[in-house]
Amino acid sequence: MKxxxxxxxxxGVVGAACALELSRAGMKVLVLDRGSIAxxxxxxxxxxxxxxxxxxxxELDLALRSRNKWFEIADEIGNEFxxxxxxxxxxxxxxxxxxxxxxxxxxxxHAGVIADEVDREELHDLEPYLSHEFESGILYSQxxxxxxxxxxxxxxxxxxxxxxxxxxxxxxxxxxxxxQGVSSVFTEKETYYSRIVIxxxxxxxxxxxxLAGSKLPISPRKGFILVTHPAPNVVRHKVYDAxxxxxxxxxxxxxxxxxxxxxxxxxxxxxxxxxxxxxxxSSLNISVLRILAAQAIEIFPVLAQIPLLRAYHGFRPYAPDxxxxxxxxxxxxxxxxxxxxxxxxxxxxxxxxxxxxxxxxGNSTFMDATPFSPRRFELVK
Amino acid sequence: MNSVIPPEKRVTFTFDGKTxxxxxxxxxxxxxxxxxxxxxxxxxxxxxxxxxxxxxxICFDCLVVINGQLNQRACIVEVRDGLIVETQxxxxxx
Amino acid sequence: MSAALAAADAGAQVLLLxxxxxxxxxxxxxxxxxxxxxxxxxxALQSDYQKGFLLRNRxxxxxxxxxxxxxxxxxxxxxxxxxxxxxxxxxxxxxxxQSLVLATGAYDRALPFPGWDIPGVMTPGAAQALLKGxxxxxGKKIVVAGTGPFxxxxxxxxxxxxxEVVGHFEAxxxxxxxxxxxxAVRNFHKVFQGMRYxxxxxxxxxxxxVSAHAGVDGxxxxxxxxxxxxxxxxxxxxxxxxxxxxxxVGWGFTPDLSxxxxxxxxxxxxxxxxxxxxxxxxxxxxxxxxxxxxxxTGIGGSDLSLTEGAIAGRAAADRLQNINPxxxxxxxxxxxxxxxxxxxxxxxxxxxxxxxxxxxxxxTPETIICRCxxxxxxTLKESLVSLGATNSRSVKLLTRVGMGACQxxxxxxxxxxxxxxxxxxKATVEDHISAGNRPIFSPITLGxxxxxxxxxxxx
Numbered sequence: 001m002k003x004x005x006x007x008x009x010x011x012g013v014v015g016a017a018c019a020l021e022l023s024r025a026g027m028k029v030l031v032l033d034r035g036s037i038a039x040x041x042x043x044x045x046x047x048x049x050x051x052x053x054x055x056x057x058x059e060l061d062l063a064l065r066s067r068n069k070w071f072e073i074a075d076e077i078g079n080e081f082x083x084x085x086x087x088x089x090x091x092x093x094x095x096x097x098x099x100x101x102x103x104x105x106x107x108x109x110h111a112g113v114i115a116d117e118v119d120r121e122e123l124h125d126l127e128p129y130l131s132h133e134f135e136s137g138i139l140y141s142q143x144x145x146x147x148x149x150x151x152x153x154x155x156x157x158x159x160x161x162x163x164x165x166x167x168x169x170x171x172x173x174x175x176x177x178x179x180q181g182v183s184s185v186f187t188e189k190e191t192y193y194s195r196i197v198i199x200x201x202x203x204x205x206x207x208x209x210x211l212a213g214s215k216l217p218i219s220p221r222k223g224f225i226l227v228t229h230p231a232p233n234v235v236r237h238k239v240y241d242a243x244x245x246x247x248x249x250x251x252x253x254x255x256x257x258x259x260x261x262x263x264x265x266x267x268x269x270x271x272x273x274x275x276x277x278x279x280x281x282s283s284l285n286i287s288v289l290r291i292l293a294a295q296a297i298e299i300f301p302v303l304a305q306i307p308l309l310r311a312y313h314g315f316r317p318y319a320p321d322x323x324x325x326x327x328x329x330x331x332x333x334x335x336x337x338x339x340x341x342x343x344x345x346x347x348x349x350x351x352x353x354x355x356x357x358x359x360x361x362g363n364s365t366f367m368d369a370t371p372f373s374p375r376r377f378e379l380v381k
Numbered sequence: 382m383n384s385v386i387p388p389e390k391r392v393t394f395t396f397d398g399k400t401x402x403x404x405x406x407x408x409x410x411x412x413x414x415x416x417x418x419x420x421x422x423x424x425x426x427x428x429x430x431x432x433x434x435x436x437x438x439i440c441f442d443c444l445v446v447i448n449g450q451l452n453q454r455a456c457i458v459e460v461r462d463g464l465i466v467e468t469q470x471x472x473x474x475x
Numbered sequence: 476m477s478a479a480l481a482a483a484d485a486g487a488q489v490l491l492l493x494x495x496x497x498x499x500x501x502x503x504x505x506x507x508x509x510x511x512x513x514x515x516x517x518x519a520l521q522s523d524y525q526k527g528f529l530l531r532n533r534x535x536x537x538x539x540x541x542x543x544x545x546x547x548x549x550x551x552x553x554x555x556x557x558x559x560x561x562x563x564x565x566x567x568x569x570x571x572x573q574s575l576v577l578a579t580g581a582y583d584r585a586l587p588f589p590g591w592d593i594p595g596v597m598t599p600g601a602a603q604a605l606l607k608g609x610x611x612x613x614g615k616k617i618v619v620a621g622t623g624p625f626x627x628x629x630x631x632x633x634x635x636x637x638x639e640v641v642g643h644f645e646a647x648x649x650x651x652x653x654x655x656x657x658x659a660v661r662n663f664h665k666v667f668q669g670m671r672y673x674x675x676x677x678x679x680x681x682x683x684x685v686s687a688h689a690g691v692d693g694x695x696x697x698x699x700x701x702x703x704x705x706x707x708x709x710x711x712x713x714x715x716x717x718x719x720x721x722x723x724v725g726w727g728f729t730p731d732l733s734x735x736x737x738x739x740x741x742x743x744x745x746x747x748x749x750x751x752x753x754x755x756x757x758x759x760x761x762x763x764x765x766x767x768x769x770x771x772t773g774i775g776g777s778d779l780s781l782t783e784g785a786i787a788g789r790a791a792a793d794r795l796q797n798i799n800p801x802x803x804x805x806x807x808x809x810x811x812x813x814x815x816x817x818x819x820x821x822x823x824x825x826x827x828x829x830x831x832x833x834x835x836x837x838x839t840p841e842t843i844i845c846r847c848x849x850x851x852x853x854t855l856k857e858s859l860v861s862l863g864a865t866n867s868r869s870v871k872l873l874t875r876v877g878m879g880a881c882q883x884x885x886x887x888x889x890x891x892x893x894x895x896x897x898x899x900x901k902a903t904v905e906d907h908i909s910a911g912n913r914p915i916f917s918p919i920t921l922g923x924x925x926x927x928x929x930x931x932x933x934x
Binding site: 404406407408410411412414415419420421424425426427429430431432433434435436437439440441442444452456457459 | 496504592596597598601608610611847879881885
């Protein structure tokens with residue numbers, strides 16, 4: 001496919017979602033990845049689709065729409081990627097911890113989030129193994145989970161059935177343009193011609209932008225995940241601790257200061273820090289793993305007896321303001337960015353692709369996408 | 382091979398409530414085999430029976446519950462007096 | 476043990492971490508406690524066990540060697556110093572060192588085949604462990620099969636202990652030996668030892684167990700044995716049923732490279748295509764602080780391991796004392812000559828008993844490849860065909876092969892070969908290495924992980 005209607009660089013969950021949207025709209029899409037499907041951040045993802053951990057603002061709106069889109073996609077292409085509306089619970093030890101959270105929750109509810117306060121009894125009904133030190137919590141029933149690599153693979157498979165093409169092991173070495181904008185993409189083996197190039201290269205989005213002669217400030221933030229031996233039904237939702245909420249009054253609630261614990265379909269329990277506040281930057285840092293383990297045990301004491309199966313790390317791509325980048329490049333016409341989703345890439349992929357596709361096709365976007373635009377980096381010099 | 386065990390070497394344990402004897406120093410997997418137990422658990426997805434496979438603690442097929450502790454590899458645990466052994470459901474549910 | 480003794484003799488203080496409850500490793504896993512009389516004697520192995528027994532005693536009684544048995548190493552990293560984290564007595568410990576000898580050995584290589592997951596099918600090592608360690612016969616009617624010199628002592632031991640071996644099958648034919656006759660002659664004493672086993676028990680050559688079948692109770696009822704050609708493909712019409720309750724099937728050995736991998740050591744391709752740790756004449760790895768000996772540097776058996784261990788131990792001790800490596804080399808010249816000869820023979824054995832690709836033709840789509848996660852051959856292949864997986868890593872991510880409790884120790888070697896073959900490629904050392912990436916080596920509970928480790932102050 002030398003002359004596709006659109007080229008998507010990156011076969012992770014974001015690239016796959018873009019390929020799906022554009023294929024559905026009738027475009028001939030070529031997806032390129034220097035590795036294989038989900039060989040980047042998607043391959044280290046937990047599969048989180050959350051609204052609970054988003055502050056009120058454009059990202060929450062994106063997350064709400066995206067969450068629903070995931071279920072629409074599952075209906076459309078079949079749920080072969082373990083999508084389930086598992087629900088998330090933020091737990092608090094004291095009523096004080098909870099009350100400082102409540103302001104945030106009210107604002108979230110206002111924005112369309114479904115959040116219900118649960119008392120001690122309900123909390124321990126929902127999570128029987130939860131430490132008894134937790135007295136109350138907020139249940140976010142919209143939080144969901146999927147298997148991210150499968151999701152990417154299935155979306156790409158569907159897109160291929162609609163005429164999309166996937167080239168793996170195809171490393172992009174240059175992106176050429178002319179007076180009209182982007183014109184072609186060179187890999188080590190081939191040249192492809194298109195006026196529409198979507199940069200969905202996640203952690204490497206900055207490099208792709210550079211290859212096109214542009215700039216995108218995306219950096220990797222290392223995160224670790226612990227995976228336990230299977231212990232089915234011990235942890236039933238995504239659970240995290242609210243007691244470290246800082247500075248809620250100013251609206252800058254930080255929900256992600258402790259370990260996040262969740263069970264999976266296969267029975268393993270995943271422990272990570274969803275927004276990387278334990279940002280150490282070396283390889284297999286045992287002290288990080290130790291902290292995660294200790295925090296998880298605080299929440300679920302029974303975890304102390306469960307053996308660790310493996311630990312792995314991933315790189316979450318983030319922009320300096322921690323907001324995803326979705327939109328046309330500030331300088332180069334035809335170069336579209338859809339990257340920098342940090343730890344929320346899987347959750348946000350469908351709605352991000354929705355926006356990009358709408359913008360490319362000249363349709364109206366479901367929300368004002370200006371906050372995500374790459375142009376925002378140009379304003380601050 | 383399966384002769385009477387002299388009392389000083391005899392170990393008594395229970396498996397799913399049934400009392401069994403073994404020779405001290407034997408692994409739990411060997412003791413169970415000696416008592417006719419070949420199937421140790423059922424798999425998580427397909428509920429297929431599994432027993433001893435590698436015998437040296439690396440395949441994790443011989444998982445049993447010992448004194449309430451899940452995921453114990455029967456082939457590397459030595460049998461002791463009074464052990465309470467139970468079949469593990471799948472790969473362990475608390 | 477050999478390395479520890481050599482290092483202690485050369486003036487070093489040694490900490491020996493053994494994961495099993497007793498010294499001896501896999502080979503001398505079941506040394507008798509008091510002398511050699513406490514179990515059904517096997518004259519063929521008597522002198523060999525005597526060797527192990529004496530070695531163990533020498534190690535235990537050496538004041539410069541501290542032995543920790545039951546020490547489960549769960550992580551090892553190398554930065555400014557080599558740090559090893561291990562569980563001992565249920566408590567997390569760590570120690571740092573500037574001189575490490577790795578001798579993590581090998582384990583039975585299992586090949587997937589239809590029915591290999593049925594209770595009653597096991598490795599020869601498992602049957603051996605039951606017999607030698609626990610005095611238990613694995614079953615009433617036992618089939619021993621696969622390939623490799625190890626089948627002989629296993630079958631032999633079972634027969635001598637009063638067990639009924641209803642079938643004993645070696646995949647290689649005699650002609651494999653004929654093409655290596657020169658080496659065989661030079662190492663006649665070893666060959667002779669092997670031949671002595673055959674006096675007691677017949678072995679049918681050129682045959683393999685190609686499938687196992689369960690009875691109504693879900694346990695092993697019979698296996699199908701077939702005549703195979705030199706490529707391990709089944710000769711049509713040659714299959715026959717053998718009723719048995721145990722099938723001990725093994726195909727040589729796979730080196731345990733988890734720790735070596737975690738320490739960032741370099742690997743090279745071994746004689747059988749599988750990676751081994753790259754070492755020089757002094758058993759030094761790509762990290763000057765780390766030495767490796769035994770099966771992880773190439774499958775070679777106990778004698779070679781003893782020789783390499785002695786070289787590694789001496790070299791590690793000399794390095795600590797800043798002795799010039801050339802001096803060490805010189806003083807070890809006899810050991811090195813011995814190693815060369817033993818290595819040559821070991822390599823020849825690996826070649827003679829090599830596993831040919833035809834084993835894959837025995838698989839059916841439903842054959843379980845990954846036992847822990849119950850991933851079938853069909854699922855693996857599907858991920859390549861319709862889900863766009865292109866290599867072992869993406870197959871792993873999409874199918875969960877190798878992601879279960881054993882972290883690929885049992886299945887990944889075979890899975891990597893199946894995946895490569897599907898893509899009409901040969902499995903590379905890199906494929907095997909990345910499939911063997913296990914930063915956590917043994918199950919440590921989160922509670923143990925959460926503990927601040929006790930810094931182990933040896934000696």
